[in-house]
Amino acid sequence: xxxxxxxxxxxxxxxxxxxxxxxxxxxxxxxxxxxxxxxxxxxxxxxxxxxxxxxxxxxxxxxxxxxxxxxxxxxxxxxxxxxxxxxxxxxxxxxxxxxxxxxxxxxxxxxxxxxxxxxxxxxxxxxxxxxxxxxxxxxxxxxxxxxxxxxxxxxxxxxxxxxxxxxxxxxxxxxxxxxxxxxxxxxxxxxxxxxxxxxxxxxxxxxxxxxxxxxxxxxxxxxxxxxxxxxxxxxxxxxxxxxxxxxxxxxxxxxxxxxxxxxxxxxxxxxxxxxxxxxxxxxxxxxxxxxxxxxxxxxxxxxxxxxxxxxxxxxxxxxx
Amino acid sequence: xxxxxxxxxxxxxxxxxxxxxxxxxxxxxxxxxxxxxxxxxxxxxxxxxxxxxxxxxxxxxxxxxxxxxxxxxxxxxxxxxxxxxxxxxxxxxxxxxxxxxxxxxxxxxxxxxxxxxxxxxxxxxxxxxxxxxxxxxxxxxxxxxxxxxxxxxxxxxxxxxxxxxxxxxxxxxxxxxxxxxxxxxxxxxxxxxxxxxxxxxxxxxxxxxxxxxxxxxxxxxxxxxxxxxxxxxxxxxxxxxxxxxxxxxxxxxxx
Numbered sequence: 001x002x003x004x005x006x007x008x009x010x011x012x013x014x015x016x017x018x019x020x021x022x023x024x025x026x027x028x029x030x031x032x033x034x035x036x037x038x039x040x041x042x043x044x045x046x047x048x049x050x051x052x053x054x055x056x057x058x059x060x061x062x063x064x065x066x067x068x069x070x071x072x073x074x075x076x077x078x079x080x081x082x083x084x085x086x087x088x089x090x091x092x093x094x095x096x097x098x099x100x101x102x103x104x105x106x107x108x109x110x111x112x113x114x115x116x117x118x119x120x121x122x123x124x125x126x127x128x129x130x131x132x133x134x135x136x137x138x139x140x141x142x143x144x145x146x147x148x149x150x151x152x153x154x155x156x157x158x159x160x161x162x163x164x165x166x167x168x169x170x171x172x173x174x175x176x177x178x179x180x181x182x183x184x185x186x187x188x189x190x191x192x193x194x195x196x197x198x199x200x201x202x203x204x205x206x207x208x209x210x211x212x213x214x215x216x217x218x219x220x221x222x223x224x225x226x227x228x229x230x231x232x233x234x235x236x237x238x239x240x241x242x243x244x245x246x247x248x249x250x251x252x253x254x255x256x257x258x259x260x261x262x263x264x265x266x267x268x269x270x271x272x273x274x275x276x277x278x279x280x281x282x283x284x285x286x287x288x289x290x291x292x293x294x295x296x297x298x299x300x301x302x303x304x305x306x307x308x309x310x311x312x313x314x315x316x317x318x319x320x
Numbered sequence: 321x322x323x324x325x326x327x328x329x330x331x332x333x334x335x336x337x338x339x340x341x342x343x344x345x346x347x348x349x350x351x352x353x354x355x356x357x358x359x360x361x362x363x364x365x366x367x368x369x370x371x372x373x374x375x376x377x378x379x380x381x382x383x384x385x386x387x388x389x390x391x392x393x394x395x396x397x398x399x400x401x402x403x404x405x406x407x408x409x410x411x412x413x414x415x416x417x418x419x420x421x422x423x424x425x426x427x428x429x430x431x432x433x434x435x436x437x438x439x440x441x442x443x444x445x446x447x448x449x450x451x452x453x454x455x456x457x458x459x460x461x462x463x464x465x466x467x468x469x470x471x472x473x474x475x476x477x478x479x480x481x482x483x484x485x486x487x488x489x490x491x492x493x494x495x496x497x498x499x500x501x502x503x504x505x506x507x508x509x510x511x512x513x514x515x516x517x518x519x520x521x522x523x524x525x526x527x528x529x530x531x532x533x534x535x536x537x538x539x540x541x542x543x544x545x546x547x548x549x550x551x552x553x554x555x556x557x558x559x560x561x562x563x564x565x566x567x568x569x570x571x572x573x574x575x
Contacts (some may be wrong), residue, residue: 013470016468021372025428070370073408080365083365084376087395110411251441253437258438302445
């Protein structure tokens with residue numbers, strides 16, 4: 001393909017990707033086209049072409065920034081919030097207050113903090129769920145990064161007498177513990193900080209804080225990787241230096257394999273961390289054994305099921 | 321998790337369309353909403369989208385009518401595909417009974433497909449589900465883009481990348497044109513209902529209910545082993561009729 005045709009192809013692809021909403025891919029194609037144009041010394045309209053591409057790139061960048069700046073959990077309309085409560089609350093009780101509490105917790109999971117606080121506040125008058133509702137109000141303020149509002153709310157409860165002394169004590173410790181964990185220099189009014197650790201487990205709420213892994217933006221490799229049944233890893237550093245361990249592959253998508261590490265293998269778990277380069281690996285497939293390298297992509301603790309406590313490690317494989 | 325109401329003889333299950341951002345999950349559901357309008361219990365609901373990017377989920381409830389004597393209802397969901405909405409994606413997946421993995425056929429999205437499938441596997445695992453066991457259908461979407469000159473992956477490569485271990489039923493599709501959408505949905509429903517039938521034995525329960533009604537109406541048809549004594553007694557009275565009914569009964573029910 002001559003260079004002119006290549007440029008045209010890149011420009012066409014860029015437009016098509018943009019039409020598909022694939023903004024980064026479109027940007028890459030424009031950049032490739034611009035690079036090629038710059039490499040041609042005597043090209044008619046060179047500056048005009050580059051200016052046109054620059055304008056397109058500027059527009060694309062604006063769109064990319066808009067998408068990236070979109071809030072993670074924007075507040076949505078009342079109808080949608082009601083639907084979320086209906087579809088995603090799994091209360092296993094007929095108790096209306098417990099169901100309402102569960103529904104408000106569901107809203108917090110979807111980041112609807114303002115409405116959730118409103119619903120939790122309505123539950124403060126119900127003795128059976130009062131403390132849980134209060135704790136969740138605090139959690140909503142923290143999750144919404146409004147610690148000061150949480151402190152003000154706590155002060156209001158101290159003054160109002162709506163919560164018992166015991167409830168206030170538990171709540172104060174719960175709140176201070178979260179603040180301390182976040183490393184913030186904020187003191188919850190009139191609270192005792194003793195026995196925080198003991199209370200911690202009991203006061204832990206059901207809110208899930210999913211970890212978002214950053215998107216991999218590495219250039220893709222087109223190499224074919226065979227089905228891998230197990231891998232051998234030779235460690236070059238750390239406490240396991242010189243050792244070779246063999247692990248069964250639990251899952252494979254393309255060139256990314258997952259292996260499970262038993263919670264007891266602490267050294268091994270400590271030795272495999274995201275970003276680690278594994279320069280000496282053996283891969284065992286049904287039809288061949290081959291050498292290669294890998295990079296640890298992710299390490300995730302298993303929270304439920306029969307392998308609870310164990311770790312799943314993803315390794316991106318490169319054969320050699 | 322599917323809900324089976326034995327009293328009302330209703331079963332409600334949840335099918336989730338999963339896949340990387342911009343792969344066409346919402347377009348699939350939109351297309352289903354249009355093509356199967358009479359089955360849709362309401363219009364598709366899109367909970368907050370930024371432009372045409374799903375931030376929360378899309379939802380389409382459908383009624384499939386009676387299957388083995390039960391009213392079957394299915395809730396179709398899409399998840400937000402973008403990486404940053406991982407927690408919402410996981411929440412939407414909770415209680416799933418069947419999954420359609422929508423893969424983007426464009427070459428530039430190869431890695432994203434793999435990462436999304438891996439994400440699905442991990443999220444299912446976190447809920448105690450196994451990607452190899454849950455009803456799963458693969459859809460290779462946007463096949464029509466080849467005509468527009470966009471480089472797309474051959475099916476063989478997509479099968480190799482995503483489906484060589486899972487060996488899930490797979491379909492080519494162009495969701496925007498509606499091609500392959502119905503096939504994918506039917507396969508997903510079929511796999512999910514078969515799975516639920518095995519897991520919950522709801523067809524068996526229904527057969528038992530029919531069976532119990534029948535024993536109260538002698539001469540309609542007769543039961544087998546579990547009501548054998550009653551059957552034997554009646555056989556003495558009307559042997560020819562009842563034997564014929566028994567054969568029909570054995571041919572059609574699971575008790």
